[in-house]
Amino acid sequence: MLHFVEETGSTNADMLALAGQGGGDGSWLRAGRQTGGKGRLGRAWESPDGNLYCSTLVRLRPSDPLPHTLALVAANAVHALIAPLCRGQARIKWPNDILVDGAKIAGILLERAGDAIVVGIGINVTGHPEGLDRPVTSLAAQGANDAQASTLYERLTQLFGHWLSIWRAQGIDPVRTHWLLNAHPTGTAMRVVQPDGGEVEGAFDTLDRHGMLILRLANGQSHAIHAGDIILN
16 A cells, blocks of 8 residues: 655654554555654654655564565665666665765665564655765756656555565575675775774675675674664775
């Protein structure tokens, strides 16, 4: 079921509420505007008119892969939607961003309530925030001036459904393989700011089979990252 509202606080919050009321697997909600949009780690997500803000509800099944690997499903779907529309090169940045030539164009936020995972997706379509501490862009800035949130929303639901079905039927391996093809290349220098404030520097090596980022440290050792903010050097 695809739903649309002109304005809400947060599509993720609405879908979490729906999950608590017994909302079904595959429900979607898009908002024209959000007054309380949020990103990872409690950050605000600016939500002006024209951009795409939506969330979907996935009910976990006993046979499903690890829930957090739905982030890879979402990233594959968003990348497939965005990449053909951009002048620059779109790449996936672990764990939840899509960048075009290093500038953020989309973000993904997973939240869980019991057996429900809500996957929130925000895409800069007609505009992007100014004055941030990192580069950002939009589909309009990438030359896709005719892109519309409503059309993109319908296509995104199809792409997400495609990758979700692969995730459920074949497991994480084909999802991970496709993710790696479209992510920061092996050897990309990066710094990871971990939730406790500690930092680790190294080069991107791979994702393991649980979706964890594997860094290659300067001494040649591998280091698994379970959570953190990635800063590409």
